[in-house]
Amino acid sequence: MKGSASGYDRSNYIDTPANYILLIGVSLFFWIAGYVDSIGYPVYSEVSATPLWDMVCHILPGKAVTYLIGFLLLAGGAFLIHRANYMLIIIREKTFMPFLFYFLFISSNANFIPLTSASLSIFCLILSFYQLFTVYHDPLAIGKMFNAAFFIGIGSLLWVHVLWFLPLFWWGMYYFKSMSIRTFGASICGLATIYWFLLGWCVWQHDFTPFSLPFGSLFKVSFPDLIAMWLVDWLSILFVLFLALMAMGNILLHEYDDNLRTRQFLFFFIIFTLGTFGLCFVYAQQSAEFQSVACMPFSILLAHFFTTAKGKKRHWLYYAAILIYIFLAIIRSPWGPFPPDVL
Numbered sequence: 055m056k057g058s059a060s061g062y063d064r065s066n067y068i069d070t071p072a073n074y075i076l077l078i079g080v081s082l083f084f085w086i087a088g089y090v091d092s093i094g095y096p097v098y099s100e101v102s103a104t105p106l107w108d109m110v111c112h113i114l115p116g117k118a119v120t121y122l123i124g125f126l127l128l129a130g131g132a133f134l135i136h137r138a139n140y141m142l143i144i145i146r147e148k149t150f151m152p153f154l155f156y157f158l159f160i161s162s163n164a165n166f167i168p169l170t171s172a173s174l175s176i177f178c179l180i181l182s183f184y185q186l187f188t189v190y191h192d193p194l195a196i197g198k199m200f201n202a203a204f205f206i207g208i209g210s211l212l213w214v215h216v217l218w219f220l221p222l223f224w225w226g227m228y229y230f231k232s233m234s235i236r237t238f239g240a241s242i243c244g245l246a247t248i249y250w251f252l253l254g255w256c257v258w259q260h261d262f263t264p265f266s267l268p269f270g271s272l273f274k275v276s277f278p279d280l281i282a283m284w285l286v287d288w289l290s291i292l293f294v295l296f297l298a299l300m301a302m303g304n305i306l307l308h309e310y311d312d313n314l315r316t317r318q319f320l321f322f323f324i325i326f327t328l329g330t331f332g333l334c335f336v337y338a339q340q341s342a343e344f345q346s347v348a349c350m351p352f353s354i355l356l357a358h359f360f361t362t363a364k365g366k367k368r369h370w371l372y373y374a375a376i377l378i379y380i381f382l383a384i385i386r387s388p389w390g391p392f393p394p395d396v397l
Contacts, residue, residue, distance in 0.1 A: 081161035124168035151357035172343035175209030193234035207248030
């Protein structure tokens with residue numbers, strides 16, 4: 055049957071309840087399997103971890119609570135992505151695909167569950183960029199720019215590398231015509247407020263380690279050993295790269311199918327995705343955290359690709375991509391023949 059408004063075959067439409075059940079079911083399978091095998095538990099802090107994250111790792115009460123916290127942060131982040139897409143009309147159709155893709159990407163990677171130092175930082179980052187998007191062409195929105203940088207500052211207390219996204223945030227202010235001396239100053243004040251309180255705490259405790267220690271890892275570059283990587287790791291990377299380039303190419307080749315505001319939002323996500331993937335290779339020791347951040351813009355770009363264009367080819371390409379992704383995730387899982395390895 056042809057849709058009366060758009061003229062495409064609804065049987066080739068992927069945004070259906072059956073598809074929701076498929077992706078959520080697969081995601082829950084990975085969480086249940088991870089819980090049974092205690093994947094990622096207990097949660098350890100690295101040598102370069104922030105003192106706050108180190109404290110969180112020590113006070114986590116048990117496996118069940120740790121997995122529950124991680125799952126709730128994932129669900130909350132996926133919901134925020136869905137609401138941002140709905141409120142800002144990034145994808146011009148009503149769809150749950152950004153929510154589902156993000157849920158699947160995080161759940162299917164054993165490096166991301168149940169909880170990492172970037173889990174709450176990603177939550178703060180989503181809130182920050184939502185503030186940025188809502189001040190489109192408004193250089194007087196000082197309060198929202200303060201809030202956006204404030205959220206990034208909160209996230210940096212748990213994972214200091216989130217500060218590398220602040221320059222991208224400033225570029226976004228300029229790109230969305232919301233940059234002014236006042237808004238830029240407000241963003242500086244928002245970040246400074248967090249560290250002013252942190253400095254006050256250090257003075258009170260007579261210990262400046264929480265203020266100085268995390269910043270050392272910001273410039274500790276470590277490149278991956280590409281030669282030692284498994285073939286399946288390369289296949290996983292090339293497959294994700296293929297999907298990303300496919301989604302980005304579709305946006306660039308059909309940019310006038312969306313309005314100017316949506317095109318700018320999507321182009322921002324393209325730059326965000328490429329920048330995050332680049333940081334994965336510059337900071338190999340923090341690669342898992344950067345990969346989890348990349349899941350946020352990547353889920354929106356991929357959802358845009360599969361929901362805005364219809365047809366049998368796109369329909370079957372979607373199911374083939376999902377099956378290949380799940381297959382690669384399973385064989386790289388801890389119970390598979392090629393356990394996950396950080397890049």
